[in-house]
Amino acid sequence: MYSVSKLADFSPAALDSAARELKSALEDEAAAVSGEGEWKALRDRWMARKNGILTQLNDQWLKAAPAPAKRDVGQRVNELKKLVEEHIDSASARISTSGTASRLEQERVDVTLPGTRRKIGIEHPLVRTMNEIIAVFKAMGYSVAEGPEVETDYYNFESLNFPPNHPARDTQDTLIISGQQGKPLRERLLLRTHTSPVQIRTMEKQPPPVRVVVPGRVHRADTADATHSPIFHQVEGLAVDSNITFCDLKGTLDQAAKAMFGSSVRTRFYPSFFPFTEPSADMQISCFKCGGSGRLDGAKCGMCKASGWIEILGSGMVDPNVYGFVGYDAKKYSGFAFGMGVERIAILKYGIDDIQLFYQGDVRFLEQFA
Ligand code: DAH
Numbered sequence: 390m391y392s393v394s395k396l397a398d399f400s401p402a403a404l405d406s407a408a409r410e411l412k413s414a415l416e417d418e419a420a421a422v423s424g425e426g427e428w429k430a431l432r433d434r435w436m437a438r439k440n441g442i443l444t445q446l447n448d449q450w451l452k453a454a455p456a457p458a459k460r461d462v463g464q465r466v467n468e469l470k471k472l473v474e475e476h477i478d479s480a481s482a483r484i485s486t487s488g489t490a491s492r493l494e495q496e497r498v499d500v501t502l503p504g505t506r507r508k509i510g511i512e513h514p515l516v517r518t519m520n521e522i523i524a525v526f527k528a529m530g531y532s533v534a535e536g537p538e539v540e541t542d543y544y545n546f547e548s549l550n551f552p553p554n555h556p557a558r559d560t561q562d563t564l565i566i567s568g569q570q571g572k573p574l575r576e577r578l579l580l581r582t583h584t585s586p587v588q589i590r591t592m593e594k595q596p597p598p599v600r601v602v603v604p605g606r607v608h609r610a611d612t613a614d615a616t617h618s619p620i621f622h623q624v625e626g627l628a629v630d631s632n633i634t635f636c637d638l639k640g641t642l643d644q645a646a647k648a649m650f651g652s653s654v655r656t657r658f659y660p661s662f663f664p665f666t667e668p669s670a671d672m673q674i675s676c677f678k679c680g681g682s683g684r685l686d687g688a689k690c691g692m693c694k695a696s697g698w699i700e701i702l703g704s705g706m707v708d709p710n711v712y713g714f715v716g717y718d719a720k721k722y723s724g725f726a727f728g729m730g731v732e733r734i735a736i737l738k739y740g741i742d743d744i745q746l747f748y749q750g751d752v753r754f755l756e757q758f759a
Contacts, residue, residue, distance in 0.1 A: 391418070393445040399458035404465055407450075411442075411469060419476040428480055435473050443470055511759045515622055515747055518735040519604045522624045525648040526602045529641065531626065534601045536587035538608070539566070543575035544586035548714040549665040557664045562609040564619075580608035584625035585665060588707075588726060591627065592715035597722045598630040604731070615743045622731035627707070629717065629724030635668070635706060638725035642672050642704060649734070650677045657698065666705020666726055673698040677737075692737070699737060702729035 391414030675681035676693035704727035
């Protein structure tokens with residue numbers, strides 16, 4: 390690195406050569422500067438009052454010059470001062486314009502690049518199953534209704550013909566909202582255990598004919614495991630009109646089963662009990678895996694546990710007592726109702742072995758339904 394050396398010879402030739410050495414060092418150092426910090430270091434090295442190169446020129450060249458050479462040396466030192474200032478100024482200008490250029494470069498937009506692709510979401514398998522079930526009934530002229538998840542004892546139980554303290558209430562593992570002992574039982578709030586209360590809410594709002602399906606979330610005091618969830622989903626159905634018979638129930642639900650599980654599926658109805666239907670029946674479908682034989686590839690069919698049949702919903706003819714709660718004339722009208730678990734249907738359709746998969750939000754599970 391350049392440093393000022395003492396001059397032994399003050400002849401013009403010697404001064405020329407010393408000045409040339411200084412100039413070439415100045416040019417090299419100024420050209421090497423590429424940033425603000427480097428530029429400041431350069432400025433200080435050459436121009437600092439205390440011990441900068443220009444100060445040293447004053448001390449070591451000018452002050453040390455013998456009287457006859459003073460004038461010449463003074464002129465040369467002044468020229469060199471100007472030169473140093475010029476180089477330092479132009480280095481500053483250079484780095485500030487190159488800064489602007491690189492900022493522009495960074496901000497450059499290439500409009501020919503493809504845009505950021507966003508993955509399109511899909512329906513959750515439960516929503517999809519629910520929509521498929523609804524579509525089957527819409528095609529048969531049903532409309533869709535919904536109701537609240539926080540329900541009164543009246544809608545969830547009493548109006549559906551579960552009298553207070555009736556043991557049928559015990560089958561529903563109800564989660565109740567605390568601190569309501571002061572209220573009459575029918576006004577107390579609970580988390581609905583089924584979508585059936587929307588049957589009552591629908592009939593209160595309109596006279597027959599009624600054809601409605603009700604998708605929704607329901608709650609039971611169940612511990613979560615591979616086959617249970619305290620929150621799950623149902624689709625309820627209700628048809629009320631004059632002259633509706635059990636044949637209509639069977640025909641409608643048989644048609645729905647074929648639309649959902651394939652046209653070769655057969656149905657059968659098994660006696661059951663629900664307080665709000667009389668008679669009540671569980672519907673079973675012939676196993677769509679083994680075709681109803683109970684055997685698959687020479688072994689027992691796992692889907693139907695070798696029985697050949699799978700239970701998929703509860704149903705029945707609306708109990709005349711229920712009409713009493715909504716002001717329908719039970720002598721004039723009749724109807725049927727049904728309710729199915731959405732998780733159960735999705736599990737059967739897609740061969741899922743753990744109900745918790747529906748709620749964990751694991752993309753590896755969900756993307757299989759894309
Ligand atoms: N609500 C019943 C349950 O959650 C299911 C059900 C059965 C609904 C029969 C109905 C029906 O509408 O007629 O277990």
